[in-house]
Amino acid sequence: MFRNHVKIALRSLSRHKLYTSLNIAGLAFGLTCFLLIGLYLFDELTFDQQHSKQARIYRAIQYTKTPADEVTVAASSYNVSEQSPRHISDIENTARLVRLGRANMTNPANNNAFQETVTLGNKGLLEVFDFETLDGDGKSALNEPNSVVMTEAFAQRLFQTSDVVGKTVSLDFIPDKALTITAVLKNHPRNSSFDFNYLLSEETLNHLPRFQQQTSDWLSQSYQTFFLLKEQADPAIAAQKINALLAANAKPEPGTQVRYSLQPLADMHLYSQHITDGARNGNVQSMVRGTLLYIRIFAIVALFVLLIACINYMNLATARAANRSKEIGVRKANGAFRSHLIGQFLTESLVVTAVAFLLAILAVNLVLPAFNEFTGKDLSLGFRTDYRIWLLAVTALVITSLLSGSYPAFLLSRFSPLLLLKSVRFSNKSDLSLRKSLVVFQFTISVVMMVSTIVLYRQVRFANNKDLGFKKDLLLVVDINSGKVRNGAATIQAEFGKLPSVEQVSVTSRVPGEWKNIPLVKIKQEGSTREPQIAYILGVDEQFNQTFAVRLLKGRNFAGLADSSSVILNETAAKALHIKEPSEQLIDIPAMAFGGSFMPVYETNQSFKVRVIGIVNDFHFQSIREKIAPMVLAYQRNPVTTIDYFTARVDGHDIPATLAAMNKIMTGIDPAHLLEYHFLDDQLALFYQEDQRRETMLIWVSLATIFIACLGLFGLATYAAEQRIKEIGVRKVLGASTFSLTALLSGDFLKLVLIANAIAFPVAWWATNKWLEEFAYHIEVEWWMFLVSGLAAIFIALLTVSYQAIKAAMVNPVKSLRSE
Structure with a gap:
C-alpha cells in the first residue's frame, strides 16, 4: 500500500510542477536554516562534553x-x-x-x-x-x-x-x-x-x-x-x-x-556571565563565552522558520484542494476509506519533505565552509557527524512531513463523494479563517525579525561609532613581554618618539579594551567615615592624556617622578569621592584586587596614600555593556600596577615600515623579545564581534522567513483567486476594470498584513528593549523602525499577491462563467 501511495504521490506531484516546486523550495529553505542553526546550537550546548567523566x-x-x-x-x-x-x-x-x-x-x-x-x-x-x-x-x-x-x-x-x-x-x-x-x-x-x-x-x-x-x-x-x-x-x-x-x-x-x-x-560555557574569569581556562585571550539568551533566541527562531515552512506547505496544499475534488470523490466512490486518503496525502507530504530534506543537506554542506569561517566553529554534516545531530535531523524530517501534511490530509478527506463529484468548492469559513491566521502568523514573525534586525544593526553601529571619551583610531599598542624591555622602557619610548610616523607615545599598565583584568582598588578620602569606594586603576605616564586624547577637565597633568604618589581621577571617581576641584586632597588606597578578593597594597597593611592633582573626562575602558566605573589614573611607578604596554599614535602611512623600526628598537634592548602588537580599534571591536555575527545571522534568517512567508501568501492568493473565479467573471461582465479587480483581491491580503503588523509591533518592542537592557549605553527603539518594517512587509506582500491578482482579473469572463 505504501508503495502505491508513493507512486500516486509522484504522479500527482509531477502533474503540478509549479506547486511542487514551490513546496519543495519552501521546505528546503526552511530545513536548511533549521539545520544550520541546529548545528550551531548543538555545538554550543555540547561544550566540554568530550570528556568521559564530564558528568x-x-x-x-x-x-x-x-x-x-x-x-x-x-x-x-x-x-x-x-x-x-x-x-x-x-x-x-x-x-x-x-x-x-x-x-x-x-x-x-x-x-x-x-x-x-x-x-x-x-x-x-x-x-x-x-x-x-x-x-x-x-x-x-x-x-x-x-x-x-x-x-x-x-x-x-x-x-x-x-x-x-x-x-x-x-x-x-x-x-x-x-x-x-x-x-x-x-x-x-x-x-x-x-x-x-x-x-x-x-x-x-x-x-x-x-x-x-x-x-x-x-x-x-x-x-x-x-x-x-x-x-x-x-x-x-x-x-x-x-x-x-x-x-x-x-x-x-x-x-x-x-x-x-x-x-x-x-x-561553564553558558552559565558564566557573572563569574570573574568564568570563560577562561588556560589562555588569557580566550574570552568568548556562550550566552544562554542567544541560544534560546536562535532555538525559537529555528523552530519558527521550520514552522513557517510547514504553514507554507499547508496553504499551498489547500490552494490545490479545489482542483483535486473529483479525484478525491472518485476514490471515495470506489470505496476508499478516509484513513486511506489521509495516508495518501501524508505520503505525498513525506515525499515532498524527503526531497526537500535531501536538497537541504546539500545546501548545508555547500554553505558550511563559509558559515564555519563566519562563526569561528568547525561544524559538519556528514558520515562522521555526531549521531545525535542525525537523530535530530531525521526527527525534524518526520515531524515536518506530519505537521505540513496533516491539515491538508484531514481537510481533503472529510468531504462526501456526492459533493466532491458535483465540484462543490471548499468554502468552509473555519478553514479559510485558519489559513488566514497562518498567514498572519507568518508575517507577524517576519515583521518581528525585521524590527529586531534593524535594532541590532543600529546598536552594533552605535557601539562601534560611539564617542568613547578618547580617540581610538591609529593607536598602535605594543606589548611589553620581558624584564629587559620593561627596564629599558624610557629608552624605547624616547626612540619610538623619534620615528617620523609616530606622533605621541605613552607607557601604561593597561589600555582601553583590555583583555587582561584591570586591577581594582579601594579608595576613600583620608579621614572620611564613609565606606571605601571601588575603582579601577591604570598606571600611566605624563603622555597618556595627549596620546589617547583624554581631556584634562580640572587640575594638572603628571610632571614626572615627582608625582609618583599623585593620582588623576575620572569624573565618576571624583563624584564618588565628592571632589569637585582637585586641590592635593589626600586619598587612601588600602587594598587592591586582581580579579579576585582584595588584599592589602602593602604587607604592613598600610594604605597607599596619594594626592588628587587632576580630573579627566569619563572614558570607556570597557564594553558599553558596562556603565563607566570610577577610574584612578596613577603614575606609572606605583605599588599596585606595572607597565605592560607602549601605545603610539601613528600617522597611518607605511605601517609595515613603522613596525619594522619599532621591532629594531626593541630588539636592540632585548634581542629575544618578540614584537607583539595590535591596533586598539580592532581590539575594541572584539567586544561586539559576537553581536555582529548574530546581526548577520539574524539578517539571513529574516530573509528566509520573509521568503517562505511569501510562498505561503502566494498559495493563499492562488486559493482565493480560484474560489472567486465566477465572482470575478460577473464583475468583469458588469464593467469592473482590471485595476479595480486587482485592488479587490489584493485588499484582503493587505488586511492580513496590517493585522500582522499590529500584533508584531508590541512583541518586537518588548523583545528589542529586553535585549538592549544588556547594554548600559544603547540606542532607543524608535517609531520609524516599526514603520520601515511594516511598510516593507506590506510592499513584499502586495508584490507577492499582485501576480495572481492580475492573472485572475485578466481571465476572459466567458471562460470563467462557463467553467463547471
Missing part, C-alpha cells in the same frame, strides 16, 4: 563578600584545591591550573621562539580530563618536574613537526632549566573551554618561595580548580563539606565571608 567534573566557584563589595570568581586557593580530596570522601581527584603571565618558549635547535601564556597544571589535570594524546603518556606526562605538554599545533609551530616527545625547550620564565616534552596532545576541539597551547608541570616550580608559601593559603583565588566527584556523590553536599573545611582552617578579615559552590563542567 562528575565540577568547577570551584568562590564567593567573597565584604562590607563594600561582592566578588564571584572561578578560582580557589591552593589549599582548598589540594586538601579537599584528602579530607572529603566525596571527592575522587582534583585538577588545577594557573596562568603565570606570558613568556618566550624557545626551541634551542633553531632559536625559534613564540610568546605564549605560561600555564601551570598539576598531574590531576590529565587524569580528570580526557585530553586526547597524539604521542606520549597522556596520564602521567605532568608527574615529574621540568615536564611540558604541548598541543599538536604548537609543536608544529615550534619544531615544524609533532614528533617532539623527548625533545627539550627553554622558557624565559625559568631560563636556568631545560624543559622536556613528555606528551603531545591533539588540538582542542572548537567546542572546548580549554585552549592552552602548552602545560608546564606544577612540580617544576614548587621549590620557589612563592609556591612554598601557598601551603598556608586558604583564601586567595590563584587556581582554576576542578573536582572529580565520586559516583553518586551530591555536589551540593560536597560544596558544604568544602565550606566546612574552609571554615575550620581559614581566618578571613572581620566582616568578610568566603564560601564555595560547585559548577558543573557542562554549565
